[in-house]
Amino acid sequence: MADYELAMDLNLRTVLVTTEAAIPEMRARGGGALLFTASTSGLVGSQFSPIYSMAKFGVIGFVRALAKRLAPDKIRVNAICPGPIDTPMLRVFVARPDQQQAPGEEDKEALIIRRSQQIPMRRTGKPEEIANAALFLLSDEASFVSGAALPVDGAATA
Secondary structure, rough: OOHHHHHHHHHHHHHHHHHHHHHHHHHHHHHHHEEEEEHHHHHHHHOOOHHHHHHHHHHHHHHHHHHHHHHOEEEEEEEEEOOEEHHHHHHHHOOOOHHOOOOOOHHHHHHHHHHHHOOOOOOOHHHHHHHHHHHHHHHHHHHHHHHHOEEEOOOOOO
């Protein structure tokens, strides 16, 4: 239950609190765009982190419901769903005991490389690739995109 409480606080409660504060401002300005970070674990589930997946599925459900509710207010709502991205968080994740073949068998870098070969593009993503997708979803070029959960994952969820 402690993992559940933490996952819900970090991934859902924060989304709700910030959204509740942003909506009146956005309505007053005549619209805008909200973008949330979900995960590919919220699209297909993760055998390693079911509670995290539950929370990220919740973010995507919230995005889709809000997109419908806020469309008349000219507020677009989307989520970006990163796959494995070369960040410090990825190194923390692969260091967990449930991620390794055998304790001490592989170092973090070797495990990241091995795991990246399972991605159709054969690599982990770069932080700037997530940023570029986010910029698109927030831009006027995405003016008719709302309720989307965009995977940025090297075709891992395709």
